[in-house]
Amino acid sequence: MTETSIPQSLGDRRAIVIGGGITGLAAARVLADRGARVTLLERDPDATVATADEAFATWQRRGAPQVRHSHAFLGRLRSLLRDRYPDILDGLLAAGARELDMLERPPVTLPPMEYVPGDEDFVALGCRRTTFEWVIRQVISTNPNVELIPGVKVDGLTSAEPPRVDGVRYHGPEGERVVHADIVVDASGRGSRAPVWLQEIGCPPPEEEEKPSGVIYFTRYYRLREGAEEPPRSEHPSAADYNWIKYAIFPADENTFSITFAVPLAVPRLKILAEPAAFDAMVAAIPGIAPWADPERAEPIGDPQHPIQKMGGLINRKRAFVVEGQPLAPGFFPLGDAVYCTNPLYGRGCAQAFIHADLMGQSFDASGGDPVAAMIDLDRRAREAIEPFYRASVMADSDAVRKAEGRPARRLDNRIRAYFLEQGVLPGTRCDPVIYRAFLRMFNMFESPEKAFGSPEVILRTLLVLARGRRFRDKLKLPDPPDREQTIARCEQAAA
Ligand SMILES: Cc1cc2nc3c(=O)[nH]c(=O)nc-3n(C[C@H](O)[C@H](O)[C@H](O)COP(=O)(O)OP(=O)(O)OC[C@H]3O[C@@H](n4cnc5c(N)ncnc54)[C@H](O)[C@@H]3O)c2cc1C
Known part of the structure; x- marks a missing residue:
């Protein structure tokens, strides 16, 4: 215009x-x-x-x-x-x-x-x-x-x-x-x-x-070293939700990028990530991000007094x-x-x-x-x-809090919705381009989740994913996350 x-x-x-x-x-x-x-x-x-x-x-x-x-x-x-x-x-x-x-x-x-x-x-x-x-x-x-x-x-x-x-x-x-x-x-x-x-x-x-979001944010910024390139794509995603921690990499301007961990309030031990050594230990434990922060490839940048930015509330x-x-x-x-x-x-x-x-x-x-x-x-x-x-944010947060606390959904409609999303839509984004595009429309805010995943075509394709059974869906699973207790203990040791 x-x-x-x-x-x-x-x-x-x-x-x-x-x-x-x-x-x-x-x-x-x-x-x-x-x-x-x-x-x-x-x-x-x-x-x-x-x-x-x-x-x-x-x-x-x-x-x-x-x-x-x-x-x-x-x-x-x-x-x-x-x-x-x-x-x-x-x-x-x-x-x-x-x-x-x-x-x-x-x-x-x-x-x-x-x-x-x-x-x-x-x-x-x-x-x-x-x-x-x-x-x-x-x-x-x-x-x-x-x-x-x-x-x-x-x-x-x-x-x-x-x-x-x-x-x-x-x-x-x-x-x-x-x-x-x-x-x-x-x-x-x-x-x-x-x-x-x-x-x-x-x-x-x-x-x-x-409504509370139920998470605390920890972020650190890095810059790729001269001549270094971002790591190649692999089976390990650059963003994932392990229920006990969520992480993402954000490529940015001037060869910078950042790593953010969103930590459920239900796992208070993870507040240790405010310590740089603990943050580094968590980065090293997650295969989707470890290659990014490899000291040969990238160096941390930002306020030396507060290398890890933390935000709650x-x-x-x-x-x-x-x-x-x-x-x-x-x-x-x-x-x-x-x-x-x-x-x-x-x-x-x-x-x-x-x-x-x-x-x-x-x-x-x-x-x-x-x-x-x-x-x-x-x-x-x-x-x-x-x-x-x-x-959508309120609903997704209430699901995430429930999962972080290890509680099943109480209401039947919530249980059905969770099953449809976790066992149908999620694997569907990894095998069906139509479902993946629906996810991209939702993620990028062109459509609300209800609209993106509620269209007749996406529902039908999601039902097909469900119908193909657990063995089919298991093949689409992301690699298993690192062990929660061991990883947190490693972060605590690093900080100590
Ligand atoms: C940890 C974190 C991560 C985020 N990540 C993302 C993301 O990945 N993508 C995304 O799109 N959004 C993200 N957001 C949300 C995003 O930051 C906000 O939605 C966005 O900044 C909203 O803009 P705003 O101008 O309304 O508020 P703000 O950007 O907060 O700006 C408010 C402004 O008002 C000024 N101000 C306040 N009170 C007064 C006053 N009394 N007089 C004069 N000036 C005043 C402040 O100084 C400030 O400059 C994130 C938020 C947080 C907390």
Whole structure:
């Protein structure tokens, strides 16, 4: 979409965006494209760096502590950038982001796959989160409609009659300030204080549902040594779920990559992975990742004081700011993690953020710029486009917690679903291209799991996999994981 084809539905409007993370940057772009004059308020300092490596090494991002954890940027996000924000995709590729074609490395057990229309979307972006954000910031900062003010923290909202949000209070190096606007976007992320801010101005708080993800994240970054290449594909996958630990490798820009372990809270001994020696021992124990981190091939990079990044408190949460068809606070547009927060394991947060901001633009266009109608329209669009993935995260997490704790599913429908997925769909992704493509559509957020695995063709093919019996499915199994007790003991010994 070129700028001239975007309706100028917000010409002359003033907008404030709280938070300059992925959602805030996307929202600023969407509003500015429609003619709004946007002030973006971000509590962290600016990235005064010249390269992606410098951004990774030095940019202070206390407000978004996840930025030095592995980030996957799914096919849905890359397609959205390609189709509607090509300058951002170009900037990312110029900065070294890699296009990771998921059909280039299918499971070794699949028969050869011919490309079919739609396959071109199964391409994720591989780059460090600091690179991703730094590039988008550079693109947005050249937009004449956007003013980015770093180093200021929003403390609350202001309101006007008839009841609506008409600005924010913030403080920074120049003291306290109030700034007014027609549209206030809350893009302050998972720590958003929107419920408190709304109550302070006499509005009801949003309806909220929160579920724990049940995992803790441990991440370490590496760079391939000069001349070294990534290890060849093998029967050992680069991402897997052993129930007692999940792992993945994230190829990224500038010859970097990261390894992340997601550890169930039900296995507290694995918190030892915060110790570099224990982390290294776990890497060495898992054949799918050990060759990547071989010291001959790669060296660790990152903060020498905190070589292993650890993050807990990971939640699934959704908030409703439109209740019974009416916005709780007209003029106030919460987006991204402030509304839908999902377990990072599924890599959906940044795609959700961009989709949400893009939908806001569509809602303003559909409502001719009317903020109340746009808010109601956006709520409907987000419930259709984003909420199914929130529900999928909650369901998958509750299954994973149950398995990590060694509990069987209690309800019959859950037992049937688990059997269908584990004994049918999962082996199906390793022998049937149609089921594998359904998995890729789900993984890359083009379809919810219900839609991807619930189509008549995929159900039929999954039933065929089930009908072929256990011996057939056993041949498709991934190699056995390392022994849990021995591996954890080895990590503990290494740390000691
Ligand atoms: C460990 C981890 C790993 C993840 N991995 C992935 C992944 O692989 N793929 C993926 O797509 N997503 C991933 N995510 C999710 C992703 O990071 C978030 O979904 C995404 O950052 C949401 O963007 P946001 O802008 O809404 O929030 P954030 O990126 O958190 O940004 C919020 C911004 O608001 C600023 N801010 C906060 N309060 C204020 C205030 N009062 N005033 C001014 N500024 C304020 C903060 O400084 C920050 O810059 C991961 C998350 C975690 C925790």
